[in-house]
Amino acid sequence: MQITLHLNGATHDLDLDPRTTLLDALRHHLGMTGTKKGCDHGQCGACTVLMDGRRINACLTLACMAQDARITTIEGLGSPDRLSPLQQQFLDHDGFQCGYCTPGQICSATAMLEEIEAGWPSHVSENLDGPFELSHAEIAERMSGNLCRCAAYANIVAAIRQAAGTTGWREDAA
Amino acid sequence: MTRHLRVDGPNHDDRLDHMAQGILGQPLNRLEGPLKVTGLAAYAAEARPMNMVYGVLVQASVPAGKVLEVGDAPGALAVIHDKRMVRYAAQGMDQKGPTSGPDQIEYMGQAIALVVAESFETARHAAQNIAVRYKTASVPVEPEAVKPELPPKKQSAAGNVDKAMQDAAVTVDRVWQTPSHMSAAMEPHAAIAEWDGDHVTIRAALQMLSSNRKQMADALGIKEQNLRLLSPYVGGGFGSKLGINAEAVAAAIAAKKLGRPVMVAMTRQQVFDLAHRRSETRQRIRLACDSDGRLTGIGHEVLVSNLPSSEFVEPVAQATPFTYQAAHRQVVHAVARIHRGCAGSVRAPGEAVGVTVFECAMDELAEATGIDPVELRLRNIPDVEPTTDRPFSSHKLAEALREGARLFGWSNRKPAGQRVEGEWMIGMGMAAAVRVNMLVESRARVTLNQDGHAIVETDMTDIGTGTYTILGQLAAEMLGLPMERVEVRLGDTNFPPASGSGGSFGAASSGNSVYLACEEIRSQIARAMSCDEVDLTLQDGMARAGNVARPLSDLIDGQISGEGHLQPGKTEKSHRQATWGSHWAEVAVNRWTGEVRVRRMMGVFACGRVLNEKTARSQCLGGMTFGIGIALTEAMEHDPRDGHAVSRDLAEYHIPTHADVPALEVHFLPERDAYVGPLQAKGLGELGICGAGAAVLNAVHNACGVRVRQLPATPDKIVAGLED
Numbered sequence: 001m002q003i004t005l006h007l008n009g010a011t012h013d014l015d016l017d018p019r020t021t022l023l024d025a026l027r028h029h030l031g032m033t034g035t036k037k038g039c040d041h042g043q044c045g046a047c048t049v050l051m052d053g054r055r056i057n058a059c060l061t062l063a064c065m066a067q068d069a070r071i072t073t074i075e076g077l078g079s080p081d082r083l084s085p086l087q088q089q090f091l092d093h094d095g096f097q098c099g100y101c102t103p104g105q106i107c108s109a110t111a112m113l114e115e116i117e118a119g120w121p122s123h124v125s126e127n128l129d130g131p132f133e134l135s136h137a138e139i140a141e142r143m144s145g146n147l148c149r150c151a152a153y154a155n156i157v158a159a160i161r162q163a164a165g166t167t168g169w170r171e172d173a174a
Numbered sequence: 175m176t177r178h179l180r181v182d183g184p185n186h187d188d189r190l191d192h193m194a195q196g197i198l199g200q201p202l203n204r205l206e207g208p209l210k211v212t213g214l215a216a217y218a219a220e221a222r223p224m225n226m227v228y229g230v231l232v233q234a235s236v237p238a239g240k241v242l243e244v245g246d247a248p249g250a251l252a253v254i255h256d257k258r259m260v261r262y263a264a265q266g267m268d269q270k271g272p273t274s275g276p277d278q279i280e281y282m283g284q285a286i287a288l289v290v291a292e293s294f295e296t297a298r299h300a301a302q303n304i305a306v307r308y309k310t311a312s313v314p315v316e317p318e319a320v321k322p323e324l325p326p327k328k329q330s331a332a333g334n335v336d337k338a339m340q341d342a343a344v345t346v347d348r349v350w351q352t353p354s355h356m357s358a359a360m361e362p363h364a365a366i367a368e369w370d371g372d373h374v375t376i377r378a379a380l381q382m383l384s385s386n387r388k389q390m391a392d393a394l395g396i397k398e399q400n401l402r403l404l405s406p407y408v409g410g411g412f413g414s415k416l417g418i419n420a421e422a423v424a425a426a427i428a429a430k431k432l433g434r435p436v437m438v439a440m441t442r443q444q445v446f447d448l449a450h451r452r453s454e455t456r457q458r459i460r461l462a463c464d465s466d467g468r469l470t471g472i473g474h475e476v477l478v479s480n481l482p483s484s485e486f487v488e489p490v491a492q493a494t495p496f497t498y499q500a501a502h503r504q505v506v507h508a509v510a511r512i513h514r515g516c517a518g519s520v521r522a523p524g525e526a527v528g529v530t531v532f533e534c535a536m537d538e539l540a541e542a543t544g545i546d547p548v549e550l551r552l553r554n555i556p557d558v559e560p561t562t563d564r565p566f567s568s569h570k571l572a573e574a575l576r577e578g579a580r581l582f583g584w585s586n587r588k589p590a591g592q593r594v595e596g597e598w599m600i601g602m603g604m605a606a607a608v609r610v611n612m613l614v615e616s617r618a619r620v621t622l623n624q625d626g627h628a629i630v631e632t633d634m635t636d637i638g639t640g641t642y643t644i645l646g647q648l649a650a651e652m653l654g655l656p657m658e659r660v661e662v663r664l665g666d667t668n669f670p671p672a673s674g675s676g677g678s679f680g681a682a683s684s685g686n687s688v689y690l691a692c693e694e695i696r697s698q699i700a701r702a703m704s705c706d707e708v709d710l711t712l713q714d715g716m717a718r719a720g721n722v723a724r725p726l727s728d729l730i731d732g733q734i735s736g737e738g739h740l741q742p743g744k745t746e747k748s749h750r751q752a753t754w755g756s757h758w759a760e761v762a763v764n765r766w767t768g769e770v771r772v773r774r775m776m777g778v779f780a781c782g783r784v785l786n787e788k789t790a791r792s793q794c795l796g797g798m799t800f801g802i803g804i805a806l807t808e809a810m811e812h813d814p815r816d817g818h819a820v821s822r823d824l825a826e827y828h829i830p831t832h833a834d835v836p837a838l839e840v841h842f843l844p845e846r847d848a849y850v851g852p853l854q855a856k857g858l859g860e861l862g863i864c865g866a867g868a869a870v871l872n873a874v875h876n877a878c879g880v881r882v883r884q885l886p887a888t889p890d891k892i893v894a895g896l897e898d
Binding site for chain 2: 031034079088092155
């Protein structure tokens with residue numbers, strides 16, 4: 001079927017098998033392999049992209065569902081000589097090792113900070129209305145859909161807090 | 175010119191401490207980091223050669239027997255059903271391909287065919303719907319259901335542990351169980367194979383290219399020189415990519431048959447079925463000590479499992495013979511030959527579960543003797559390796575224990591069950607960390623161009639370990655270049671063969687080869703400067719000797735290059751080599767739900783020279799987090815009827831996620847180990863996991879008084895313990 005994808009500011013016309021996921025459309029048909037396939041079942045978060053600004057699992061989204069939406073992938077957030085603030089902090093804090101979950105972590109964190117800004121509470125938030133402190137627990141809770149087997153978690157949370165301009169926090173336990 | 179070194183004796187030169195550039199050891203960002211954070215680093219399945227088609231593996235749906243017929247796949251280009259396809263992955267460093275012949279089924283989920291189609295969607299649909307006829311056989315799948323083998327080389331004994339137990343003032347005699355574990359690297363195994371005449375290039379997710387090349391050439395029945403492997407970026411390994419596996423072999427066979435490039439990527443579920451699992455273990459530990467807590471007897475009896483045709487035996491008690499002193503000792507490794515998926519190396523094979531359980535036993539002994547757990551360990555540290563009287567190459571356990579206790583605030587620990595905050599019971603636990611150390615033969619080539627730009631080439635891999643960065647730092651340090659003037663090329667069998675990434679030996683082995691290559695280049699520069707190499711100072715592109723200083727560009731005609739070749743030697747026999755450390759954890763246990771929250775966790779590690787403080791720390795974070803998983807969440811459950819992995823995806827096999835992991839703390843003890851080559855560096859990738867789970871489990875006991883000996887300590891088991 002004919003599908004038009006609005007991807008990172010460009011428009012792509014594709015002729016795809018209707019079963020094609022957004023993830024496979026990106027990886028197999030557009031050669032945009034920054035978005036990773038870790039489980040294909042929405043369990044790991046490696047394929048996280050932004051759809052109209054919200055984070056979604058590209059593996060659980062058929063490409064045809066993205067018709068007319070604005071999709072942003074890791075390639076749309078920055079490039080090696082022009083890193084986004086989060087990309088820079090992931091680099092500086094060693095918020096990755098093998099790097100395979102990293103694009104998903106960064107896309108997820110990008111949208112997550114906007115969710116906090118928009119006043120969306122999480123399971124660990126002190127209240128439902130905000131504002132929310134960017135504590136370790138708050139970030140870790142909101143990022144828990146993104147697995148990292150190298151376990152850069154401690155560094156990822158530090159990177160996100162730094163990018164959000166909230167360093168020097170003392171960790172509240174449990 | 176090749177500079178060769180066999181590590182036959184100590185090296186006390188500390189040469190790297192006297193280099194001038196000041197780069198080695200610095201916490202620099204990863205060289206390839208900008209590519210990884212922007213999604214531009216291309217992993218195995220991330221190339222698109224012209225005319226590429228997609229393959230999906232078909233798996234056996236019976237645990238044992240024979241494939242009688244593989245049906246058609248409407249819409250597909252081909253069904254590849256070839257006797258060269260492998261039944262399971264090669265073990266790390268195997269020199270030959272794994273057992274081939276997919277029609278003989280050894281476990282449920284074994285790859286038996288490959289469906290290839292123009293599109294991934296078509297291939298997947300056809301593979302899922304293909305009809306296969308079997309002749310099934312009945313086989314054992316439970317380790318306790320068979321009489322185990324006792325491989326002679328895996329047993330050891332001295333004195334009489336039974337008698338030591340009878341005569342002891344205090345004893346512990348308990349049985350622990352750990353389930354199968356899966357590496358679960360984030361990148362599923364994948365390969366793209368492309369032929370050019372008799373020559374095939376396979377882009378794959380592999381950790382050890384030099385031995386992988388031998389395995390693959392053997393599996394395909396081709397000459398090694400007709401095979402090129404590429405693994406420039408590997409999305410995690412943890413043992414699962416040590417040896418070639420079904421997807422890469424099938425891709426190569428299919429690509430030849432179809433005359434087109436073929437991509438095969440495992441699904442996540444296939445990774446759980448086809449990558450090596452860490453064997454489940456049953457461990458009986460007996461400890462006997464006198465009234466001062468000095469051990470007199472140590473028994474460690476282990477039952478693990480594997481397929482009848484696989485030689486690998488999880489070396490659970492590997493560190494038991496040399497960690498603590500005792501006159502009477504016994505180690506038993508029994509192997510149940512059953513038909514679960516193939517067992518092999520998963521991060522720190524042996525110690526990951528062996529040290530973890532042993533350190534839980536030591537905590538029980540501390541409780542039984544009334545001696546502080548740190549003090550109990552300090553009283554039992556041997557001066558030389560107990561079973562052989564060999565000296566240790568270095569030994570930092572006592573320092574790691576004392577330093578850790580101080581840094582963690584161990585003196586604030588209360589007796590079990592006495593610290594309560596609302597519905598949370600709080601406890602602290604600790605454990606020793608120990609992992610055997612080894613070097614593996616490794617080669618590298620370094621080229622220095624006249625413009626002062628150096629290139630490091632080796633078929634070593636970076637699986638997230640920081641190899642690009644540390645090898646770059648080493649070359650920059652040795653050749654006196656700023657980091658931006660060094661380029662590191664890895665993961666290509668066209669480069670000199672390296673140790674590969676495994677067993678924590680990668681950094682030291684490949685690092686020493688780069689050191690040697692650079693030493694060769696330094697010698698050539700020294701000749702041009704008419705000085706001895708040891709009198710040469712290289713810094714910021716300048717060469718200095720005495721009061722002569724010249725830019726490198728004046729000394730190089732075109733380019734100079736050197737190869738380094740490291741081999742392990744006599745020191746691996748003359749000295750017990752190990753890395754040491756200590757783990758510390760503070761947990762909160764919910765009195766109603768049994769939920770465990772890790773509040774604080776800290777590790778103190780001694781691994782010889784630290785090559786990059788940032789990437790080294792990250793390695794430890796990863797190991798410690800694996801420890802949280804072993805203690806609290808990870809279990810690969812097998813169906814008792816057919817042995818297949820039930821928890822075979824990331825929703826069912828629970829690796830720790832963000833919310834499970836606090837801001838971990840890592841400290842390194844300064845150390846130079848003289849017996850491991852001129853780099854004086856040892857392994858680190860696995861030390862962080864060895865014993866980490868025990869610190870968590872011991873903290874759980876200190877919090878609430880419950881000992882869970884059937885890991886992981888999930889809430890149901892803790893609640894059951896609280897009710898007792």
